[in-house]
Amino acid sequence: MSTVLEGLFYTKDHEWVRVEEDKAYIGITDYAQHSLGSIVYVELPSVGDEIEMDENLGVVESVKAASDIIMPVSGEVLEINEELEDSPELINDAPYDNHLVVVQLKDKSELDDLMGKEDYEAFISEEE
Structure with missing residues (x-):
């Protein structure tokens, strides 16, 4: 069974969000x-990009498939994880330690639409 951490928010598209004050770390x-x-390639947005909830944040490519990353919350990109450009496999090694981007949260109430640990575990158990 997949690891699901306490204290994070989760989406049905399998992104996680860690909130620190008014910043959201997304992976x-x-x-x-x-x-x-x-995972062999990660395409990320540029710092300064404004991305709305449910818009495309980037792409993760693996040997099997390419998958769009869907923005779980609206915000401005403050930082991208540049390590992933040279070492995208870090996501396979430690998905919760290797965020994709950090964004300035635009509307904290959007977090109410995301799942907590127990809801996400139930969601993925139905998909497995």
């Missing part, structure tokens, strides 16, 4: 990286 879940297999 893909353990379940997502297992489903994709060996």
Whole structure:
């Protein structure tokens, strides 16, 4: 079974969100990286991009498939994880330690639409 951490928010598209004050760290879940297999490329937005909830944030490519990353919350991109450009496999090694982007949260109430640990575990158990 995939690892799901307490204290994060999760989406049905298998992204995770960690909130620190008014910043959101966004990555893909353990379940997502297992489903994709060996990740070989990550395409991320540019710093300064304004991305709305449910818009395309980027792309993760594996040896099996390419998968769009869907923005779980609206915000401005403050930082991208540049390590992933040279080492995308870090997501396979530790998906919760290797965020894709950090965004300035535009509307914290959007977090209410996301799942907590127990809801996400129930969601993925139905998909497995």
